[in-house]
Amino acid sequence: MKLNISQEQANACRQIAKEVALEIQRDIAPLSTVSVERAILRLLGIEGEKEKIPYVNILVDNLKEQKALEEGVLYWIANACLNTGLSPQDVALKVVSGSLNPVHLSRKSFQEVKNKAEELATESLSRLYKKKKAREALKQSFPPSLPPLLYVIVATGNIYDDIAQAKTAAEQGADCVAVIRSTAQSLLDYVPEGITTEGFGGTFATQANYRLMRQALDEVAQKVSRYIYQVNYCSGLCMAEIAVLAILEGLDIMVNDAFYGILFRDLNMYRTMVDQHFSRYLLGLFDVIITTGEDNLIKTVDAFKEYSIVLVSQFINEQLAQQAGMKKDLIGLGHAAELDPKIPDSLLWELTQAQLVRQLFPRSPVKFMPPTRYKTGNIFFAHVLDALFNLVAVWTDQRIVLLGMPTEALHTPYVQDRFLSLESALHIRNASRSFSRELQFIRNGQADKRACELLTQAVETLMKIREVGIWNALSRGVFSQIKREKRGGRGYEGVFKKGKFYLNPFLDKKIVMQARRRAV
């Protein structure tokens, strides 16, 4: 099944989006952030907390207070390792206890420090590559999953309850399980530690919680003879650090959007762009799929008239991810229809839009999001809306489908809500599996017209963004009428300009190759 769209227009979108992404790239290249620096410390294996403050925060704050952060954490850690002969973790312990000030040690020659930093980075990466290989082997031991992957959410606030719900969902046929994070975790400028059993509307993302869920999903995978994908959120002020934790604990899919934090969480735009770049770079190295959040863009505007903003954001998200080194088959672009069910032919428009996204991004493991806006307490009608959504998803051959819940508008899902939802999706996946190969749009019919119109609008908006510049576009409300100031929003104080001795060998291709070879 194909829509008859203009390839030139699609190419134009890609080309303009690339220029926009390059503008972003140019402006963030001289910058780093406290979150990126903490991610580097976590890559070096530094972990632990003192009085609820993670070591990585204490270290970065310490350097910042001494006005020494411009050189980056790795410079100081490598220099300290050279001076003391200690490991990064032991250096961290000493700094935290106050018995060592990294800035007061004698400064070795830059070449020496650089060599040490590269050695540390190589060791760290090769450790992670070994883990990745083990996970790949596990994944390979299962038969490939049926498309589309069925994705459900658990959100109890207690990781142990989440595990019970997740295992049940896997037994009911789910392929991917996402644990919703506690409300406003994205606004915390640190990653909480330890196993948590209290959350608000979700469960805290911590390394310990990731590990518990990973074990549980690997266990249930054996039982159901299907690999179960673990999903979490790589967003907010700790985007880069969360990426490291995800890699360490073997997560498969991370929700990660270049614009979401800026628009919907009021995070500073420079902070977010720097963080998303490093997080995507790392996730890309270790083949973690990212999914973007374009569904949010049409939740409060007229979803029919303004749909093309979804495409605009997808094109830019794709380019930004590619510039961070990600392969196309890891860039899961998000979308939803959220159309008013009362619009005549709403199902046709939903089908058209879903097919358009699929056709514009054929290699992307696109993630299709369910209707939420027009769901009410009428759980029976909500179930009908979800069934139609599932049909569209299978028909247009989406890759990852987040299942809607009959009780979407009411509460976080009960066990039977998820069961009914999966039962419906499994039925529809089976009943309409060949639709995409057997059925065809009429050439130049309503669907083709709608698709062309949307693509034309996307080109226009992208041109407008290119003309005013992305930073101005964000402050003028081009994205769903939300306006953000360049220096406004949270986390701007955590952005800094890199100094002349700044080091980040994790970005060095040579080091990556070396680490990869060493892991064999």
Next chain:
Amino acid sequence: MNIGEVRPYGDRMNDGAIQISFSLPVPVSARSIEAVKLIAARMGMNNIRLVHAQDMGNNFSFYILYGAINISVDLQAIHVPEVELQLFDFWEINDLIRREFKRKVVVIGATIGADAHTVGLDAIISAKGFGGESGLERYPELEVFNLGAQVPPELVVEYSKKIHADVVLVSQVVTQRNVHLFNLSLLAELLEAEKLRDKLILICGGPYINAQVALETGFDAGFGPGTTPLQVASFIVHELMKRKMRKK
């Protein structure tokens, strides 16, 4: 129809028919099925028909049943207390503002004084919202300025003047030595001194905030924990309409 004796209706008057569904944390078995019927019976159901029982995996099971209950209510005897705040939905709020005021309503949000807690403020204001509801930023007809944390009351006053605010939302979490009461009263007084008080809707919120606190400090409303953006937005619209009526 006798409204003195109303019963659930399936297909015949007064049949008392109801349907329920629920899960049990055990697999389906002869015993679990009996257990489900027992639960229904204890709920007061009779003519219980268990129409569906299914395993859901991981030792959970799902049941659907029909039955009848012998309960009737007298509609005349029911007195519903006056609903204090009639909730609008997202679309109604925007439509009302568009129709009645023909301009965007300007809202300022801030946590004032030394208070650095913004979770509550963000739940109400930031686009992401709270409890599945969009925050005020997402309402196309509200123009929202989030001043963030630790804003001095003087600055709130200055800013409201500058942008011609219609609504000021203040969050207070810290209540040590009643510092919240002090901060809130101070803001209300400063606005009064600047002759802005009557032009504004003043709203406070926080874990220890309620209507009483609002009254004491000279605010128009005080919202406690669990308040959703929709409640705040509904209040704003009600209050604006009330004031418009008064002017007429």
